Amino acid sequence: MKLFIDANILVAVINKEYPLFTYASRVLSWATAKGHSLVTTSVSLAITCYFAEKKHGSRSARDRIGLLAAHFSIADCGTREVQQAATDKHVNDFEDGLQYFAAYNSGCTHIITENTKDFYFSIIDVQTASDFLKQHYKGGGQR
Template structure:
């Protein structure tokens, strides 16, 4: 999401295509609540807070927010994930019935039971279908 909302080159193009598929309801974009807090923090460092929140509001229209409850946090705390945020992302995805995780940080999801793909890998998988 940071690559999309921050328009970070060279990663923006691929994630923008995926966001477009979500906007057209070809697929469902599911995002954890922790992502919104993290994104607001980073976007606000590079532009004003008002603009950061407006970008988040627009993205919120084309995505669904998954649950992040006490049980998900407990699973994250007791997991073998080195990065707690990654654990929360993973268990939120599992609890929400997601089919896969799209991230450029795939190395931190090696034990994932869900397929993990980079944006480019995901787009390539669509072409092969």
């Protein structure tokens, strides 16, 4: 499984935002333990860093981002993704389009986000952290 992790999940983990932190952190730890790939974009990391700086200060935020990013593959969010997001008539929010096409082009099987409605146009499975865990973490994650 290749999981694209949206910025809101990363922010919840970095800032320990409850109750989402419980589910978001479990998704990341379960996927890592099971050998699944975690994917995000530099855009998501920038968004996460912005919110982490507000809570923890610049140096601590950057340290946290560095630790978190070590567990992720960073999907391209370049010319191809920009063109796709800008020209796809199904995409209303450009940033969501960038994230989606980065996930799609890197072969992700799932998008984990708390804003599932942002990806209404997705052909990739889109789930909240809680819903993902309900589906895949059954029996202590024996899947």
